[in-house]
Amino acid sequence: MHKTRDSFGSKFGAIAALAGSAVGLGNIWKFPYEAGNNGGGAFLIIYIFFTLAIGLPIMLSEFALGRRGQQNAFGTFKTLAPGSKWYLFGLLSIIAAAFILSFYGTVSGWTLEYVWLAISGAFHHQTAEGIHDTFNTFISHPYKAVIWQVSFMVITGAIIVAGVKKGIERYTKMMMPVLFVIVILLGIRASTLPGAGEGLKFLFYPDFSKLTGQSVLSALGQAFFSLSLGMGVLLTYASYIRKTENLAHISLQVITTDTLVAILSGIAILPAVFSFGIDPQAGPGLVFLTLPQVFQSMPLGYFWAILFFILLTFAALTSAISLMEVVVAYLVEEKKMSRLKATITTTSGIGLLGIFCTLSFGPLQNIRFFGLSIFDTFDFVSSNILLPLGGILICIFAGWRLDKSILCDEISNEGRLKFKFFRLYAFILKYVAPICIFVILLNSMGILK
Ligand code: PHE
Numbered sequence: 001m002h003k004t005r006d007s008f009g010s011k012f013g014a015i016a017a018l019a020g021s022a023v024g025l026g027n028i029w030k031f032p033y034e035a036g037n038n039g040g041g042a043f044l045i046i047y048i049f050f051t052l053a054i055g056l057p058i059m060l061s062e063f064a065l066g067r068r069g070q071q072n073a074f075g076t077f078k079t080l081a082p083g084s085k086w087y088l089f090g091l092l093s094i095i096a097a098a099f100i101l102s103f104y105g106t107v108s109g110w111t112l113e114y115v116w117l118a119i120s121g122a123f124h125h126q127t128a129e130g131i132h133d134t135f136n137t138f139i140s141h142p143y144k145a146v147i148w149q150v151s152f153m154v155i156t157g158a159i160i161v162a163g164v165k166k167g168i169e170r171y172t173k174m175m176m177p178v179l180f181v182i183v184i185l186l187g188i189r190a191s192t193l194p195g196a197g198e199g200l201k202f203l204f205y206p207d208f209s210k211l212t213g214q215s216v217l218s219a220l221g222q223a224f225f226s227l228s229l230g231m232g233v234l235l236t237y238a239s240y241i242r243k244t245e246n247l248a249h250i251s252l253q254v255i256t257t258d259t260l261v262a263i264l265s266g267i268a269i270l271p272a273v274f275s276f277g278i279d280p281q282a283g284p285g286l287v288f289l290t291l292p293q294v295f296q297s298m299p300l301g302y303f304w305a306i307l308f309f310i311l312l313t314f315a316a317l318t319s320a321i322s323l324m325e326v327v328v329a330y331l332v333e334e335k336k337m338s339r340l341k342a343t344i345t346t347t348s349g350i351g352l353l354g355i356f357c358t359l360s361f362g363p364l365q366n367i368r369f370f371g372l373s374i375f376d377t378f379d380f381v382s383s384n385i386l387l388p389l390g391g392i393l394i395c396i397f398a399g400w401r402l403d404k405s406i407l408c409d410e411i412s413n414e415g416r417l418k419f420k421f422f423r424l425y426a427f428i429l430k431y432v433a434p435i436c437i438f439v440i441l442l443n444s445m446g447i448l449k
Pocket of ligand 1 (some may be wrong): 020021023024025026027100188225226227228229233319320322323
């Protein structure tokens with residue numbers, strides 16, 4: 001059918017692309033403060049447990065479905081469950097990806113502005129208020145943030161249009177190692193700052209008294225978002241993985257990289273935050289509001305700031321690419337568009353939606369849905385509803401609907417590889433994972449407090 005379908009040319013390329021999707025803004029700003037707020041080491045243990053016990057089996061299932069289907073998310077379900085309505089789930093995940101990319105583009109645009117600000121030395125000799133003003137004026141500006149957001153989308157589109165091997169694989173293979181080196185350098189620098197011990201303690205000391213039901217759920221939600229599960233991203237990328245690769249190994253490698261970068265980001269950010277007496281609970285604003293302050297009072301801070309915001313941009317870009325590919329693959333394969341036309345359509349469509357998200361910090365801040373701004377609505381609906389829903393549906397489809405032999409064949413490369421844990425995997429997929437996710441879903445909709 002799709003005779004000349006593009007694919008990842010090497011195992012490293014596949015891992016770089018997949019890990020690139022997983023490692024994103026979620027790891028660098030969200031993980032450190034979530035961990036710190038929810039009992040440090042105690043949160044870490046639970047987070048790692050969920051990642052391995054629930055994230056890994058779902059990731060492996062998405063890989064198996066995607067590589068089996070050899071198509072976009074919509075086509076995969078149409079082929080694997082012919083005559084059923086499962087293709088609607090494929091469609092839902094494509095819509096979820098478009099939604100996430102819309103608001104992800106807003107924050108990614110901010111990271112580009114901050115690379116520019118860092119290069120132009122804008123944080124030099126700034127007071128804390130000055131840095132706050134810079135941020136607030138920027139995000140509420142009538143067009144500045146929009147220009148950066150649109151530029152970010154165009155860069156993402158330019159990589160996508162070049163194809164899977166020559167675009168996605170080529171660029172993620174370059175960006176991921178650089179990202180890894182930068183986060184290690186920043187980690188070393190931060191942990192040698194005076195008073196850094198406090199930050200490391202915040203991250204690693206297991207304070208079980210801070211662990212509540214809510215934090216257990218946060219750990220599961222964080223694991224889900226961070227691993228890019230449940231929205232057709234891993235499924236679409238997996239359709240480009242060669243039939244000879246070992247899917248179980250790849251999922252383990254992607255998960256290890258994602259967790260490692262999250263921990264390294266914690267090591268890079270928290271000691272600096274403590275060493276300069278900043279409140280680690282500043283949340284999402286932490287990176288944009290407090291880190292420039294940290295960098296400007298650090299020796300050679302000018303360079304560290306540039307490095308840090310480049311790191312953030314790379315992390316955002318490799319995730320954005322994976323989200324855009326979900327939509328583009330659908331348009332190319334189902335709507336028979338050329339890759340160029342599909343990319344232009346997607347970039348403009350999502351770029352336009354994203355403009356509303358971006359402007360909701362400024363001119364459109366009074367437009368509210370149930371009290372949430374446009375940006376927050378997009379974030380809430382996709383992260384808290386569509387994403388867990390996608391996860392449950394993957395479990396139901398792979399665990400209950402699909403013939404077990406198909407999963408087994410795909411994971412074992414038609415019996416050529418041994419997969420000792422198949423029973424355990426199938427058990428988690430059928431029972432443990434969907435129930436756990438159902439609980440988060442109820443919680444995030446406020447039904448379970
Ligand atoms: N995993 C990415 C992060 O940690 C975000 C993302 C979610 C990317 C869903 C793709 C799909 O930031």
